[in-house]
Amino acid sequence: MNGPVIDFQAVFQALPGAVALLTPELVYADVNEAYLSMSGRTRDQLIGRYVFDVFPDNPGDPGATGVRNLHASLRSVAATGERDTMALQRYDVADSEQPGVWQERYWSPVNVPVLAPDGTVTLIVHRVEEVTELIKARGNRGGGGHTQVLEAELYTRARELQELNKRLRQAHAREREVALHLQQAMLPAPRPLGHHRAAVRYQPATGALNVCGDWYDLVDLPERSRTAVAVGDVVGHGLRAAGVMGQLRSALSAASRVAGGPAEALEVLGLYARYVDGAESTTAASVYIDWTGRTLTYSSAGHPPPAVCDPHGIVTFLDQATDPPLGARPEHVPRPQAQAAFADGSVLVLYTDGLIERRREDIGTGLQRLADSLARHRTADPDRLSDALLTDLIPPAGLTDDTALIVVRL
Template identity: 70%
Template sequence: MREPQIDYKAVFRALPGMVALLTPDLVYADANEDFLRLAGRTRAQLLGRYIFDVFPENPNDPAAAGMSDVRASMLRVVATGERDTMALQRYDVQDPERQNQWVERYWSPVNAPVLGPDGRVVLILHRVEEVTELLRARGRPGSSQARVLEAELYTRARELQELNESLRQAHARDREVALALQAAMLPVANPDIGHNGAAVRYRPAAGSLNVCGDWYDMIDLPGDRIAVAVGDVVGHGLSAACVMGQLRSALSAAARVAEGPAQALDVLGLYARSVEGAESTTVVKSFIDWDRHTITYSSAGHPPPALLHADGTVVFLNQATDPPLGARPKHIPRPQAQVSFTEGATLVLYTDGLIERRDEDIDTGLARLAGTLTRHRQDDPESLADTLLGDLLPASGDTDDTALVVIRL
């Protein structure tokens, strides 16, 4: 069956109710037919113009606050990327035919973000319900009946606004606690681990709702070996950070007694079945043996580690990838693979926030990572870690957490 060809521009203009699109600078980008009709403006009078040039405040009403309220709401949407429901507004409209005449109007607005591929607000969707006629049906504006109805509507809208603010504050507290928990559990790189230095980084998402469960871990093993892991819990906020802490600790313990990374992930997968929220977690585990100059690795659905050779070539370790934790109904032993390295090579483990973008194939992100590694192959681990974050993360702010480990071999 062929998918229908939908003209979304036509759909937008036919939407019932007043809907307009504005840029983050509060300039009209488009408006549907109901908006034009009920606002009494033509498309030419709106598009490309600042909202309050088209609809200025009534200068004859010293108590008017509609303009400042609407502006504050829209700027909140741009700053937070979250929907904002406004209280009932009285916002008089200038008669387009008689500039000195103002018509008393009552509106119930909602402003919502339209996000671009980088997660930034590119448009504000401004939906308005005019309730002037409703007030008149219950009694003319200014009458006792109308004032009662206006008060009821105002109270309901204010309650919604206060609920939105409470949710924003709760999310902010959730983010602060999650970040504190992650900071307490994620170790600082031990300069003595390995032979030639290592660097670790954790970069939280920019948005208040996007703190995730990314983690890394590095431990010494018996003999001249170390174990390195990077993982990513599905979900956001404090719950994801708590799951992250449980899985990281369990994998760290399993790695100390396992014969190899695949067996450590087998143990972790069995444990994850008893941890709510651990399903679909991705993680990659690597054992580095300095005596044998080998890297043995196993991946549970995670982006492949990158091995940067001294000559600048990059190999992605993708020969032992299996589904994420809890993805199979029955337990099946996980695969592992081994690769050799020469002194001076660099191993890079990371989470998907470093390479994935909503509008790109993952191969594009991997190619971008490989290019940066090749160009900066002479950098020490600390400098290389900073360069990777600076070159690969969006300049507009990270929309996902990123964990990163760089080890000079």
């Protein structure tokens, strides 16, 4: 497509609004001319510096909340990849020409993420509009008047909204903490699988409430030469998701002990899920390991495929027995089941989608990233391999969805 060559740096500098580009670590990467003019700072005073080192709270105001509110917004954008429009903020600024003198200033900020192809946040666009003159208009002009009353009401409502947002964040933080404790209590501690080695991990989302819907399970079957391993993912988050997760994990664990195979166990779980509020559209994958026959029998209910890496580094995804999530069909239909052989020294990995899925990225890219990491670290013991997979696959900004992981040395 032909068209004019656009100098985006020139466009950025010519923007009439004040805009700064921050790294995910909240360091100034670039600012436009309007931002320099508004802030009363030079480029040398900003670029490469931590934003709150340049603009700290007014030490003479014990009730100052500017740093705290802006920091919470910027960290949320960096962690979730979602934009945040902040309530009106009072954020005093030190006078660059008069040390110790602070100017009372009011701002309307918007923070927007810039995403890399893999969905990670590479920059944060911090756009601010100064409204100090508008807020002070009533005092400056004196007297009443309809306009001044409206401006005062606007400021009051903005402060109330700011306080409400603060309380909501605190409530979410409390719910997240309780949900995580509940999740930890309901997930089983790893048990020895005879002389076989296994490791499990649960990694909550970073700075978000999108936690507590994922689970894992390992079950030694009555036939001592077989083990069932499973993972699942409940739609939703927080305390409700944790409660549903606990019910489904327990039901699948019980069904696995009496079912003839993973497909039958998932069929039982699907029937049970119809009577559990919040269980609809849950995904799950179950694998039965036959240690004597060296086979993996598996079935999936809409879940990402388990992966097997052989001793030579060849990774195979167990994707030949995939069916819709639990409760997706109005009537009961038998679920598919498939089998694959494995060689001694192979590694089996089950996981939930938070490990591989990224915004605006095809799922195949995430699966390939998993395969590459698994092949590279395949000789490590399960604990080290689990940690290596999390290190390689978790983006720098952290997970936006919780993740469960099982690694079994075959």
